[in-house]
Amino acid sequence: MNYVVGTLAVLATIIVLFPLAAILFYLVYKGASSLNLDFFTHVPAPVGEQGGGMANAIVGSGIILTLASSMGIPIGIAAGVYLAEFGQGKFLANAIRFTADVLNGVPSIVMGISVFALLVQGRHFSALAGGVALAIMMVPTVTRTTEEMLATVPHAIREAALGLGVPKWRTVISVGLRTASPGIITGCMLAFARVAGETAPLLFTALGNQFWSVKLNEPIAALPLQIYVYALGPYDEWHRLAWAGALVLIILIMVSVTLVRIFANRGVLKGGS
Amino acid sequence: MSIKQEHGVSPSVSPPLAQVSPVLEPANAAVMPVEISPIRAFLNSRGSGRLADTSFAAIMLLCACSIFVIVLFIVTILVLRSHLSLAAFGWKFFTRQAWDPVAGDFGALPFIYGTLVTSMLALAIAVPLALGVAIFLTELCPKPLRAPISFLTELLAAIPSVVYGLWAVFVLVPVMRDVLGPLLEKTMGWTGFFEGPNFGVGMLTASIILAIMVLPIISSLTRDIMTAVPNSQREAVLALGATKWEMIRIGVLRNSRIGIVGAIMLGLGRALGETMAVTMVIGNHPEINKSLFAPSYTLASVIANEFSEATSDLYLSALIEIGLALFLVTIVVNAIARLMVWAVTRGAPGRAA
Numbered sequence: 001m002n003y004v005v006g007t008l009a010v011l012a013t014i015i016v017l018f019p020l021a022a023i024l025f026y027l028v029y030k031g032a033s034s035l036n037l038d039f040f041t042h043v044p045a046p047v048g049e050q051g052g053g054m055a056n057a058i059v060g061s062g063i064i065l066t067l068a069s070s071m072g073i074p075i076g077i078a079a080g081v082y083l084a085e086f087g088q089g090k091f092l093a094n095a096i097r098f099t100a101d102v103l104n105g106v107p108s109i110v111m112g113i114s115v116f117a118l119l120v121q122g123r124h125f126s127a128l129a130g131g132v133a134l135a136i137m138m139v140p141t142v143t144r145t146t147e148e149m150l151a152t153v154p155h156a157i158r159e160a161a162l163g164l165g166v167p168k169w170r171t172v173i174s175v176g177l178r179t180a181s182p183g184i185i186t187g188c189m190l191a192f193a194r195v196a197g198e199t200a201p202l203l204f205t206a207l208g209n210q211f212w213s214v215k216l217n218e219p220i221a222a223l224p225l226q227i228y229v230y231a232l233g234p235y236d237e238w239h240r241l242a243w244a245g246a247l248v249l250i251i252l253i254m255v256s257v258t259l260v261r262i263f264a265n266r267g268v269l270k271g272g273s
Numbered sequence: 274m275s276i277k278q279e280h281g282v283s284p285s286v287s288p289p290l291a292q293v294s295p296v297l298e299p300a301n302a303a304v305m306p307v308e309i310s311p312i313r314a315f316l317n318s319r320g321s322g323r324l325a326d327t328s329f330a331a332i333m334l335l336c337a338c339s340i341f342v343i344v345l346f347i348v349t350i351l352v353l354r355s356h357l358s359l360a361a362f363g364w365k366f367f368t369r370q371a372w373d374p375v376a377g378d379f380g381a382l383p384f385i386y387g388t389l390v391t392s393m394l395a396l397a398i399a400v401p402l403a404l405g406v407a408i409f410l411t412e413l414c415p416k417p418l419r420a421p422i423s424f425l426t427e428l429l430a431a432i433p434s435v436v437y438g439l440w441a442v443f444v445l446v447p448v449m450r451d452v453l454g455p456l457l458e459k460t461m462g463w464t465g466f467f468e469g470p471n472f473g474v475g476m477l478t479a480s481i482i483l484a485i486m487v488l489p490i491i492s493s494l495t496r497d498i499m500t501a502v503p504n505s506q507r508e509a510v511l512a513l514g515a516t517k518w519e520m521i522r523i524g525v526l527r528n529s530r531i532g533i534v535g536a537i538m539l540g541l542g543r544a545l546g547e548t549m550a551v552t553m554v555i556g557n558h559p560e561i562n563k564s565l566f567a568p569s570y571t572l573a574s575v576i577a578n579e580f581s582e583a584t585s586d587l588y589l590s591a592l593i594e595i596g597l598a599l600f601l602v603t604i605v606v607n608a609i610a611r612l613m614v615w616a617v618t619r620g621a622p623g624r625a626a
Contacts, residue, residue, distance in 0.1 A: 005518045009413055012405025013422065016492070019485045020429050023440045030443075078336030086330050087337070096337050098611065099344055105539065105607035106347070107546025109573050110600045113580065113593055114347045117354045136343055143340065167321045169329035197433020200548040200573070204580055224435045228549060231439045239443070246436045257431050 024250075031247025034240040039248075044210050044226075050237060054245050056212045060127070060221040061196070063214060064206055067131025068195060072138030073188050077177075079139065080146025080184075085172050097147070100140040111136050112201040120205060127220035130206030134198060138191040145187025149180035189260045193253045199224040223249050351597040357590035366594060372559040374584070379591040381598065383559040387569035391476055391551065392544040394565070395483035400537055402484075403491035410492075411499040412521055423496065430489035438553035441482045446473035446554060449481075454566060468564040472556070477565040479555040483547055487540035494539060498532035498617055499525050535613025542606040546599060548573040572599045 038053045045052025079096065087093025115133040119126070153176050161171040177184065202208075207219040208229060214220070223245055230242035309317075316322070352359075358366065358379065369380020410423055450473030457467045457477075467477075502525050510524035526533070556568020557578055570578075572595050583589040 002516045002518045005408070005521070006413055009405045009409035012402045013409045013426075016402055016406050016429075016488055017422075017425055020425060020432075022444065023432060023436070026440055026444055027436070075336045075339055078333050079340060082330075082333035082337035086333060093337075096340055098608075100340050101611045102604055102607045103340060103344055105542045105546075105603055105610075107548065107573055107599055107603055109546065109548045109576050110347065110351075110596050110603075113576060113596045114350050116580075117350045117593070118346070121354075139340060139343065143337075165316075165321070168326045170320065172329070193431055197435065199433070199435045200577060203577055207581075224433060224549075227435050227439060228553075231435075231442055232553065242439055243443075246439050249433060250436060253431055253433065254428075257428070 027243065027247050027250055030240075030243035034244040035247060039241070039244050043212050044241075045237075047235070052237075052241070054221075054223065054226055054241065054248075056209065057221040057223045057226040057245065058248070059214060060206070060209070061223040063127055063216070063220060064130045064134060064202070064222055065192065065196060067128065067216075068134035068138060069188075069192060071131065072135035072191070073142055075135075076139045076142025076188075076191070077146050077184065079143040080150065081172055081177070083143065083147040084150035085168075085176060097144070100143045104140040104144070107200070108137060108198050109200040109203075112204050115201070116204040124217075125205065125207035125219040126217045127206055128216045130202045130220065130222065133201035133205045134195040137195050137198065137201065141191040141194065142187055145190070146180075146184050149183030149187065150176050152183070153179045186260045189256045193256045193260075196253055196256070197224055197249060199228050347600060348597075351593055351600060355590050355594035355597050357587050358594045359590075361587060362591075366591070367598065370561065374579075374588050377585060377587050379587070381572070381591075381595055383561050384570050384572045384575050384595060386561045387476065387555065388545055388571040388573070390565075390569070391479045391483055391555070391571060392541060394476070394480035395487060395544050396537065396541060398480065398484035399488045399491060399540060403488050403495060403536075403540075404533070406488075406492040407495035407499055408521060408525075410496050412517070412525065423493070426489050426492055428489075429485065430493070434486070434547065434549040435553075437482055437486055438550035441478065441550060441554045445478060445482060449473045449475075449478045458566075465563055466565050469562075469566055471566040472568070474554050474556040474568055475566045476555065476569045479551045479569075479571075480565075482550050482554060483544050486547060486550065487544050490543055491536050491540040494536035494614065495529075495533050498529045498536065498614070501532075501617065502528045529617060531613050532617030535610045535617070538606055538610035538613065542603050542610060545606065546573055546603050548577050552577045572596075 038051055039055075040053060040058065041055055042051065042053035043056045044054065079100070083093050083097055087096070111133045115129050115136070119129040119132060157175055157179060158171055161175045162168070166174075202222050202225050206222055206225065208225040209219045209221040227242050227245045227249065230238040230245065233239070233242075362369065362379065366379065367381050367385065370382045371378040371380045372383060373379075406426060410419055414422065450471060454467075454471040454473065454477075458471065461467050506524045506528055507520055510520045515523060551571055552574035555571060555574055557570055557574060558568040559570045559575070560567070562569065576592050576596055576599075580589075580592050583592055
C-alpha cells in the first residue's frame with residue numbers, strides 16, 4: 001500500500017507537469033518560427049495578404065495595462081493599508097477582507113459585462129473601459145497581498161517610529177509600506193501578470209481594433225483579444241500570428257512572474273517573516 | 274481637576290483647544306494662531322497635525338470601502354439591465370430549454386447543463402491528480418526538488434486562458450478526434466457517454482482543458498493546508514507504528530479534510546466561470562446531450578460568444594441575466610470555500626512558497 005500510494009503520487013505529479021511541458025513546447029516550436037521583426041513593427045495585414053504583425057495590439061495591451069495599474073494598484077494598496085493598520089479586529093475590516101476574497105473569484109466575463117453596461121452601452125467601446133474592467137480585477141489581489149505583507153512587519157519598528165513622535169500616516173508610509181515593499185511589489189506584479197492575459201473582460205469593453213489606435217476613448221487592440229480572433233479564424237497565416245502572439249504574451253508574463261520570485265526571495269522580509 | 278470642572282459648567286462656549294491645554298485663558302484661546310507654540314507650528318507644517326492623520330485614515334477607509342462599492346455596483350447594474358428578461362420569463366428562465374434569438378424565446382437550461390457537466394467532469398479529473406501532487410510535495414518529495422516542482426505547477430496557473438484555448442484548438446482537439454475519442458468509444462461506448470459523431474470539440478475536450486486549468490489552484494491550496502498540519506500529529510501517528518501511507522491518511526488528510534473540500538470548491542468556482550478556453554473548444558451549441566462528445570455551451574461561453582451580436586434588447590437582457598446568475602453562483606461557491614479554507618488555515622503560518 002505504501003509503495004502504491006507513493007507511485008501514484010509521483011505519477012500524478014508527472015501527469016500534471018506533462019501539459020505544462022506540452023504547452024510550452026508548442027508555444028516555442030510554433031511561436032518562435034513565426035516570430036520576426038515585422039511582428040513587432042507592423043499592424044495586421046488585410047485579410048488574405050501575407051505578413052503583417054501585431055504592433056498595434058502590443059501597444060494597445062500596454063496602454064490598457066497602464067490604465068488598469070494606475071487605477072487598481074493605488075486603490076488596492078490603500079485598501080490593504082486600511083485592513084492592516086487601521087482595521088485590526090473591526091467587523092468592517094473583516095467584512096472587507098472577505099468581500100475582497102470573494103471578488104477575487106468572480107468570473108472575469110462578469111466584470112466585462114458590468115463595465116460594458118456602465119461605460120459602453122449608449123456610448124462606444126473604448127480603451128478606458130477595458131482599463132477599468134482590468135483595474136477592478138486587480139484591486140482584490142493587491143489588497144490582500146498588501147495586507148498580508150504589512151502584517152509581517154514587526155510591531156517594534158512601528159512603535160519605534162511612533163515613539164519618536166512621527167505621525168501615524170508617516171509611520172505607515174515610511175516604515176510599514178517601505179519595509180513591506182518587496183512583498184507588495186510581488187503582489188502588484190502577480191496581479192499585473194494575471195490581468196495581462198485576460199481576454200474575457202476586454203471582449204465587450206476594449207473590443208479590439210485592426211488598425212493603429214492609441215486614443216483612450218476609441219476601441220483599441222489588445223494582445224489576448226488578437227490571439228483569440230486569430231486562433232478561431234480560418235487562415236493559416238492567422239494561426240501562425242496567433243502562436244507568435246501567444247509566445248510574446250507568455251514571455252511577458254513569465255518575465256514578470258520570475259521577477260516576482262527574485263523579489264520575493266531576496267526580500268528584506270525573508271528573515272523576519 | 275478643578276479647572277476641568279470649571280470648564281464643564283459651560284462646555285458649549287469653550288473652544289476645543291481649551292480642553293487640551295486648560296492653562297490657557299478662554300479669551301486668549303479665541304485668537305488661536307498667536308498662541309500656537311513654534312514647535313507645534315513646525316510640526317503642523319510637516320504634516321504632524323491631527324488633521325493629516327485623520328484625513329489619511331479616511332482616505333484609506335474610502336479605498337477599502339470601494340471593494341464593497343464594486344460588488345454592489347456589479348449586482349445593481351446586472352439586475353437593472355436584465356429586468357426585461359426577468360419580467361418576461363421570471364424564474365422559469367432557468368428551467369426552459371428554448372434558445373431562439375429570432376423568435377425572442379430564451380431559456381438557460383442548456384447552458385446550466387453544459388456548465389455543470391464540464392465543471393464536474395473537470396473536478397473529477399483534477400482532484401485526484403491535485404491531491405497526488407500535494408501529497409508528493411508535502412510528504413514524499415526530496416527537499417531540493419520541492420521548490421522547483423511547486424514553482425512549475427504554479428506556472429500552470431500563470432498561463433492565460435486564451436493560450437490554453439489556442440493550445441487546445443490546435444493540439445488537444447486533433448488528439449481527441451483521432452486518438453483518445455475513438456479509444457474511449459471502443460472501450461466505454463456501451464455506457465452511452467461516448468457516442469455519436471466525434472469532431473474533437475465538445476464537452477469532454479472542454480472538461481480536460483478545464484481540469485488542467487483548475488489543477489494548480491487546488492494543488493497549491495491543498496499543499497498549503499497540508500503544510501499547516503502540525504508535525505506533532507505526524508509524529509504521533511508514526512509513533513503508534515503506522516506506515517507512511519497510514520500516517521498521511523490518518524495524520525494529514527483527516528486533519529485537513531475541511532480545507533481540502535474548500536480548495537476543491539475554489540477550483541469549482543474557477544471552473545464555473547472560466548470563459549475563453551472553454552468557448553474555443555466546447556463547440557457552442559445550445560443543446561442538452563448525454564454524449565460527452567457532443568458540442569455544448571456554458572453560461573460564460575454563451576455570453577462571450579453572443580453578447581456582441583445580441584440584436585434585440587430582450588436578447589441582451591437575457592444574456593445579462595445569465596451573467597447575473599453566474600455571478601451569484603460563483604459568489605456563493607467562493608464564499609463557502611473561503612470560509613472552509615479559513616477555518617483550517619487560520620492561525621497557521623503564512624504560505625510556504
